[in-house]
Every structure is written in C-alpha cells, then in structure tokens.
Amino acid sequence: MNIEQLINSIGNVEDEYIDDAVPSRKNIKSFRYGWIAAVLAVVFVLMFSQTPLGVAAFSTIKENVIEFVESLFPPKDVVVYIEGETEIMTHMPAVQEASTQENDELSSPGFVIYYDSEMYTMVEENNVTYIRYISGDNLPVCEMEIKFIPDVKPEMLADAVRNEMCSEWAYVSEIYDLYGTDAVCFDFSAGDEWNSVCGKVSIFSAGENGAFLITARYFGEAQEGHGVRFAQMLQTFEVIE
Amino acid sequence: MTDEQIVQLFLERSESAVVQTKTKYGKYCFSVAMNILNNREDSEECVNDTYLQTWNCIPPHHPTRLSAFIGKITRRLALDMYRRKNTEKRGGRVKEVSEELADCIVFSNDIEKHIDEIVLTEIINEFLKQISDEQRRIFIRRYWYFCSVKEIAAENSMSQSKVKMSLLRSRNQLKTILEKEYF
Numbered sequence: 001m002n003i004e005q006l007i008n009s010i011g012n013v014e015d016e017y018i019d020d021a022v023p024s025r026k027n028i029k030s031f032r033y034g035w036i037a038a039v040l041a042v043v044f045v046l047m048f049s050q051t052p053l054g055v056a057a058f059s060t061i062k063e064n065v066i067e068f069v070e071s072l073f074p075p076k077d078v079v080v081y082i083e084g085e086t087e088i089m090t091h092m093p094a095v096q097e098a099s100t101q102e103n104d105e106l107s108s109p110g111f112v113i114y115y116d117s118e119m120y121t122m123v124e125e126n127n128v129t130y131i132r133y134i135s136g137d138n139l140p141v142c143e144m145e146i147k148f149i150p151d152v153k154p155e156m157l158a159d160a161v162r163n164e165m166c167s168e169w170a171y172v173s174e175i176y177d178l179y180g181t182d183a184v185c186f187d188f189s190a191g192d193e194w195n196s197v198c199g200k201v202s203i204f205s206a207g208e209n210g211a212f213l214i215t216a217r218y219f220g221e222a223q224e225g226h227g228v229r230f231a232q233m234l235q236t237f238e239v240i241e
Numbered sequence: 242m243t244d245e246q247i248v249q250l251f252l253e254r255s256e257s258a259v260v261q262t263k264t265k266y267g268k269y270c271f272s273v274a275m276n277i278l279n280n281r282e283d284s285e286e287c288v289n290d291t292y293l294q295t296w297n298c299i300p301p302h303h304p305t306r307l308s309a310f311i312g313k314i315t316r317r318l319a320l321d322m323y324r325r326k327n328t329e330k331r332g333g334r335v336k337e338v339s340e341e342l343a344d345c346i347v348f349s350n351d352i353e354k355h356i357d358e359i360v361l362t363e364i365i366n367e368f369l370k371q372i373s374d375e376q377r378r379i380f381i382r383r384y385w386y387f388c389s390v391k392e393i394a395a396e397n398s399m400s401q402s403k404v405k406m407s408l409l410r411s412r413n414q415l416k417t418i419l420e421k422e423y424f
Contacts, residue, residue, distance in 0.1 A: 001346055001419070002346065002363070003339045003342055003343060003346065004324075005358055005361060006342050006345060006346065006361065007320065007335075007338075007342065007384075008317075008358055009358050009361035009362040009365055010362075010384050010385055011313060011316050011320070011385065012362040013362065013365055013369060013381070013385065014359070014360075014366055014369070015304075015305075015306040015309030016306070016308065016309075017366075017369055017377060017381050017385075018306075018308075018309040018312055018313070018381060018385060019306055019308055019309050020374070020377075020378060020381075021377070021378045021381035021382050021386065022269075022308070023382075023396035023397075037280075077299055077300060083303065098311065147343070152359055153402045153405060154402050154406060155402065155405050155409050157252070158406075159409075174413075177410075182403060184406060199257040205400060205402050205403065207400060207402075211402075218352055
C-alpha cells in the first residue's frame, strides 16, 4: 500500500459521505458576521476603557470578578454512584481566576471545577492546583492535579505525556474521548495490587493559550470510590476565558 | 435545475447539460481543484476537463448524486495533474495531507502483494460507517476535499485543536482497521 493508493481509494468513498460533508452556506455566513460583531465590540470596549468613566467601571468590575463568576457557579447537588450505592452530595465550585504576568499577558486562563468539600480540599502549590482527599489514615494519597501547559495543542500534549508515561508505568491505555466533555484522556497503572498507584490523565483545551493537564491519582482499591468521584469532578471542569 | 433534470439533459445529449452543470457546480468543482492544485489556470483547465469527462460518462453512467459524481471526476483529474506537473513546490495541500495519511500506511512483508484499490475503498467505507457524523465530516473535508484545518474549524464552529484531535483519532482508528485487514 502507498500514499497514492490510499488517497485514490479515499476518493472513491460513498457519494453520500462526500455530499454530507459540504458545509451549509448559512453556517459560514453567520460565522463571518459573528467575527465582524466581535471585532466591533472589542473596538468599542477599548475606546470606552480610556475614558474616566470607563476606568472606574473596569476597576469595579475587576474587583467583583470572583464574586460575579461564583454567582454563575452556585453549589450544586451531584449524584454519584459509588460501589453500587447512590450518593447525592452537595458540591462546591472551586473557581480559579486567570493569572497574568507583569506585562498583563495571560499566563494561565481560569477554570471552575466542582468537588465535595467535605471529603476533599483544594490547595495551590507552585502554580499547580490540587484537589486532595482529606485523609487521616495511612492509605496512599488520592488527589487530582490541575496544571496549565501554555502554547501547546491538546493532541500533542496527550501524545507527549502518554509516550513519556509508557516507559514509567506498567500499563498505559490508548487515548480516548472523556465522556460528556471535549477532552481526551488515558488511564495508567503501576500494577494489579490493591495499593498499586493508578489513575487517569485528562487534557482539556484552553483554546489558543494552551491546555489543562489534569492527573487524577489514587490506588487500585480506590478505583470504585475516589476514581469515580474524580471522574465526576472532571465532568464539571470548565475553562473560563 | 435538479440533478435529475441535468442528468436527463446529458442522456438526451443536449449541450445545455454542460451549461447547467457549470451554473450549478462550477464553483464547487473549482474549489475542489484549487485545494489540490493551488493554481487558478490549472484549476480552470481541470474543471473544463471535468465537463468533458462528465459528457463522456453520462451515458452509460446514470448518477443519482451528480455533485459527488462530478466532484470525484474533478478530484481525480486534479490529482493526476498534480502528480504529472509535480506541483509540490507551488504549495497546495496534497503534500501536507499525504504526510498526515502516511500514519495510516501499513507495510506488508510480502512486497509483491497486490493492493486492490477497490478493496481498500470498501475498508475505508466500512471505517467511515463506524465513526460519528461529525468525525466523518471532518475526515472527508480534510482527506477528500483537501481543506485546511482552519477552514474545517470555521465551517463546524469548533477550535482547530479539536479538528486536529478528531483527525488524529480517525487516522489511528483507520490504521488499526487496515492492520487487521492486511496482517
């Protein structure tokens, strides 16, 4: 088989597939007008921000950003199926605002994720966010690490991380779609023992800025517990632009 | 004019068949050719050859989907012209699409093994039937129409990274199916 044969063969696929792929003109037009409207809106905002009234208005908005965003993400009751039992837990939103560098360039977009604040705590260490199980026993750490990787495409990041982990972990799955989201993910494991570390790596696109790399780590015995809870949290993860 | 009416004109050997085809599908054929050849004059020549080939093909063919029938002729003619003129240096997307599809190539130990393009097409059709509508649309826009990732993202109101991820998954799935068929 060679490239020429493959390209020729693709050329002969079913007619309906070829016709179905033709984009509707309406979608293209509305997309173009959307861009024009967006550009005009940005120009208006930039002009308004230079006036005294604009400066005061933006200062007030900036001060209330977190409160405003949190009002958009109120606590919610989440149904989780744990080890055959149904639990309804109130989950709190963890809102991480976007961070900027000294020259006001965006260094990391914000995000929101819901988690059970009675079982987990959220901490930030060295620009990495952790949602960690509040545990008083000697079991292995169960946590979710949320890290922003700038200037990288999600598919490239997924491949790179997976390739690196293949040499370090006993088992690494193929990359697959994370159900209910636009993200991709893969699973990993150190072995089959009850306390073998295992988990899931998920990559969420942050648009042109980069991607969020989220690594959930737990242990074999905890797959049906923490594994499921972390999976539920991932369903609520959203990038805030 | 409907496709059926235009086909009828071809069957009646009416010259207005070509005029109607040009009116309805001229731009479509031109865009298919342009994505491959990246040259206006060559694309126009290719489109004119398409009308001639269509005239020669109908009859005996009686296509039910005239757009796809003509599109396939244009695509084949454009690729033949591209390979003949070796227009790699001029740009166009054939080179970058070929590099992407190289991921899917399966090499057999039997170097004399005859690859039947008809069988390969059947396998690809089967693969396209299995994937989602959105994934199939993106695959066809890229590897049949040779559209850029940016254009595909705009057409589907999605990010370029999502398009690239969809194409990567499609290539990986296609490769798995091809490996199963050829080994």
